[in-house]
Each structure stands twice: as C-alpha cells, then as structure tokens.
Amino acid sequence: MSELMTPALAGAAAGLGVAMPMGAMSVLLLQEAMRHRRTAVAAAAGIAVVDLGYAALATAVGPWVASHVAPVEAWVRLVSAVILLAIAAHGLSGARPEPAVPPVPDPGQDAGTGGTTRTATGLRPAKAFARYVALTAINPTTALYFAALTTAQGAALGSGPSGAAFLVGVGAASLLWQQALVALGSLAGARISATARVWTFRLGYGVVAAYALKIALPLP
Numbered sequence: 001m002s003e004l005m006t007p008a009l010a011g012a013a014a015g016l017g018v019a020m021p022m023g024a025m026s027v028l029l030l031q032e033a034m035r036h037r038r039t040a041v042a043a044a045a046g047i048a049v050v051d052l053g054y055a056a057l058a059t060a061v062g063p064w065v066a067s068h069v070a071p072v073e074a075w076v077r078l079v080s081a082v083i084l085l086a087i088a089a090h091g092l093s094g095a096r097p098e099p100a101v102p103p104v105p106d107p108g109q110d111a112g113t114g115g116t117t118r119t120a121t122g123l124r125p126a127k128a129f130a131r132y133v134a135l136t137a138i139n140p141t142t143a144l145y146f147a148a149l150t151t152a153q154g155a156a157l158g159s160g161p162s163g164a165a166f167l168v169g170v171g172a173a174s175l176l177w178q179q180a181l182v183a184l185g186s187l188a189g190a191r192i193s194a195t196a197r198v199w200t201f202r203l204g205y206g207v208v209a210a211y212a213l214k215i216a217l218p219l220p
Helices: 002-019 024-035 037-093 124-137 140-152 160-191 194-216
Strands: none
Touching: 002 037, 002 140, 002 160, 024 037, 024 124, 024 160, 024 194, 037 124, 037 140, 037 160, 037 194
16 A cells, blocks of 8 residues: 555655646636636535646647647647637626526425526536636647656556556546645635625636636737
8 A cells, every 4th residue: 555655646746736826717717616616616526626637638649649740839829819718708698697597496396385496507517617617628738737747757666556557646646636726716706895805806817818828829
C-alpha cells in the first residue's frame, strides 16, 4: 500500500495544479453556485470528470497526445476563445435579477392531494453536468498539461496499480477543489443582495471574455 501512496500524492498534486488556477471555468462555476447550488455541484463533477479523463488518456498515451495536439494548438485555442466569448456575451446579456420561479405541479400527482412538486429547473443539474463537461473538454491546456506531466513521470507510472493510484489522486483532488469553489460561491450568493449579485455576474463574465482574448493570442 505504501508504494501506491507516492503516485496517489503525485496525482493529487497534479489535480490541484490544473484545477486551482482561477481561469474561465472557475469563474463560471462560482457564478453557477451563486445561482443554484445543485446545478453547481453537478457542474463541478463535470469539470472533475474531464480532468480525470484527460489524465487517464495522458497516462496511457501521453507522448502521442502531446505530439498530435501541439501542432494545431493555436487553432484549438482560437476556437476555444470564440466559444468562451459567446458564453460571456450570453451571460452579460442575461445578467439581471432573477424572478422567483413558482413550483410546477407534477403531472403525475393530483393537485388536490398535496403530492410532490418539482420546480421548472428540475432537469438543470444534468444539463449543467453535460455543459461543463463540454466546456472543459475543449481546453487544450488541460490535455497538454497532463501529457507533459505523465511523459516526465512515465517510469513511475508504468505499472497498472501505480497508474490507477495516480488517477485516483487526480480525480479526488480536482473534485474536492471544484466543490470547495461551489461552497464558496453558494455562501457568497446567500449573503449579498440581488443587485450586487448581478454586478458580480457581469464582472465574472467580463473576466471570462478577457480570458478568452488572452488564450486566443497570439493568433495562428
């Protein structure tokens, strides 16, 4: 067991290394948590799943990923920047106080029986998970990060158990960090006014737009 602790700790450090920098996804996750905690929890899980998936891919074929993604990295960055700019524009256009959403009676229950109800946002967590998986997956930095890291540690991660321990560390560290951001965003959202929250959304999406321009440059 002790021989697996080293790759597990290395994986945890790698997971934190890719998750902790406050990039566009961190900002979007904080914004989501300030709106709806349940959807943010699902979104955080989506980000961690992609981190784990890229780490697994890079552990298996790290050198191949690095050599094939690097030649087109500039174009991938440009496409990613366009998508992030579209997200920022959509978020800024909709940054306004949200009206209360009344519960929608479940068609399967009699309204007079006092049965269960579901809100209009009942399906949001699944959609949030899928959306954040897609958004995180288009970031070439994550793939290149894990490719470079696992190539450098190829000898240490050669065996199956060591590689599995590394991946467990990556997934656990990334998930814990993303959920910590959710808790922070949820706590902040519960303590500020609706007007102040709207301005934080505008500031956050402005950061997303600035980050998009940053990763787009230099142009291919």
